[in-house]
Amino acid sequence: xxxxxxxxxxxxxxxxxxxxxxxxxxxxxxxxxxxxxxxxxxxxxxxxxxxxxxxxxxxxxxxxxxxxxxxxxxxxxxxxxxxxxxxxxxxxxxxxxxxxxxxxxxxxxxxxxxxxxxxxxxxxxxxxxxxxxxxxxxxxxxxxxxxxxxxxxxxxxxxxx
Numbered sequence: 001x002x003x004x005x006x007x008x009x010x011x012x013x014x015x016x017x018x019x020x021x022x023x024x025x026x027x028x029x030x031x032x033x034x035x036x037x038x039x040x041x042x043x044x045x046x047x048x049x050x051x052x053x054x055x056x057x058x059x060x061x062x063x064x065x066x067x068x069x070x071x072x073x074x075x076x077x078x079x080x081x082x083x084x085x086x087x088x089x090x091x092x093x094x095x096x097x098x099x100x101x102x103x104x105x106x107x108x109x110x111x112x113x114x115x116x117x118x119x120x121x122x123x124x125x126x127x128x129x130x131x132x133x134x135x136x137x138x139x140x141x142x143x144x145x146x147x148x149x150x151x152x153x154x155x156x157x158x159x160x161x
Contacts, residue, residue: 051115052131058118062136062156068092078120078129078136078156084109086120088127117143134158 052058059082065073075091086109092101109120117139120127128143129136138154140146146154 053111053115056131056133058131061159061161063159064156065093065153066138067150067153073153076156080109080118088120088122112143129156 059080061077061079063075063077065075068074072093075089075093077089077091079087081087086107088105088107090103092103094100105122107121107123109118111118116130118129118131118136120129128139130139130145135158136156137145138156145151
């Protein structure tokens with residue numbers, strides 16, 4: 001009789017132990033769990049306010065030599081001021097100093113809605129740059145990054161003063 005009781009006891013313990021190990025189904029209905037619904041709502045409404053305008057030290061002087069179709073290059077110097085004004089100097093380089101031509105312009109600029117692109121308002125239209133860490137990448141007329149083998153020549157580096 002003791003053996004039968006012992007066998008039933010072991011069987012009962014094994015059965016109960018296996019039953020407790022079963023996985024429970026989690027309801028995907030958020031209304032069943034208000035805490036999850038609240039977390040979901042908070043996560044979807046959080047907006048990342050970090051962008052180039054707010055996170056980078058963008059004010060300063062940037063320079064580089066951009067490609068030119070009929071000269072050796074265009075030395076480009078752009079000063080961005082914290083009051084959202086700029087000074088732009090373009091020097092068309094040739095093999096002879098007396099043939100170099102310099103154009104200067106001052107004006108204001110704005111940031112696009114994402115805070116990552118700078119839009120210079122010039123007398124001939126607009127020039128756009130994508131702001132990065134200590135550099136500005138000149139954008140094409142559509143506001144896209146310039147690609148191809150000359151892409152690196154459209155990057156202005158920030159001067160360390």
